[in-house]
Amino acid sequence: MTRIYTKKGDDGTTSLWYGGRVQKSDARTEAYGSLDEAASSLGLARSLCEAGEQEVERDILRIQNDLFIAGAELATAPEATDRLEDGVSRVTAEMVDSLDGMIDGYMDRVDLPPKFVIPGGRTLSAALDVARTTIRRAERRVVSLADAEEISGEVVRYLNRASDAVYAMARFTDTDSPELFAGREAGEES
Numbered sequence: 001m002t003r004i005y006t007k008k009g010d011d012g013t014t015s016l017w018y019g020g021r022v023q024k025s026d027a028r029t030e031a032y033g034s035l036d037e038a039a040s041s042l043g044l045a046r047s048l049c050e051a052g053e054q055e056v057e058r059d060i061l062r063i064q065n066d067l068f069i070a071g072a073e074l075a076t077a078p079e080a081t082d083r084l085e086d087g088v089s090r091v092t093a094e095m096v097d098s099l100d101g102m103i104d105g106y107m108d109r110v111d112l113p114p115k116f117v118i119p120g121g122r123t124l125s126a127a128l129d130v131a132r133t134t135i136r137r138a139e140r141r142v143v144s145l146a147d148a149e150e151i152s153g154e155v156v157r158y159l160n161r162a163s164d165a166v167y168a169m170a171r172f173t174d175t176d177s178p179e180l181f182a183g184r185e186a187g188e189e190s
Contacts, residue, residue: 017072017089018080031145032074034138039067041131042166048124056124056169059102063162066095067135070155074142078149091154099161106168110175121174128170135163 013021014029022029042064049057072089073081084090119129139159145151 016077016080017075018077018083020077020080027141027145027148028074031138031141032071034134034141035067035071035074038131038134038138039064039071041127041134042067045124045127045131048127050124053124053173056173059165059169060128063165066091066158066162069095070158073152073155074145091152091158093154093157096154096157096161099158099165102165103161103168106165106172110168110171112171117171117174119170125170125174128166128173132163132166132170135159135166139163 009024012024014024015021016028042060046057046060046064049060069087069089070091073084073091076084076089081090086092087095120126136159139156142151142156142159146153146156
């Protein structure tokens with residue numbers, strides 16, 4: 001039997017990739033931990049995909065994989081970033097840019113009124129909205145880390161675009177739920 005506990009973290013620290021330890025409350029740990037939460041939220045959404053939703057399922061899995069790449073980059077001490085590999089343990093501009101096509105592909109098939117969206121039309125779209133907000137929180141954590149330490153701007157760009165992609169997927173899966181739009185037009189004063 002493989003044991004998953006090492007007891008090394010019992011002192012409140014955790015290992016970084018390629019060596020070094022930091023407090024579990026460190027901004028870096030908070031940032032890559034938020035990516036882990038986002039990947040898990042997406043996993044729940046992916047498990048809710050039904051027959052005929054293979055495209056959504058495939059795209060969710062792709063973003064989950066990319067979040068692990070971003071997490072590996074963030075879990076690497078700054079002095080070891082030269083050991084990272086593009087597209088394997090480092091986010092690339094191509095990874096970010098490829099999300100634009102995914103977003104456009106979904107939004108081209110969705111007719112959104114200019115109103116705010118109320119999550120919850122379907123269980124899948126609701127799970128995607130939870131994942132989207134989790135990605136946004138991760139983005140805030142990464143921006144906070146970037147204020148304190150030098151990190152690649154591609155990670156922030158990726159998270160910004162990934163949350164847009166998950167939003168587009170959620171709206172695509174909600175196409176039969178027009179009652180989900182709040183009464184006011186976007187930008188309309190109350």
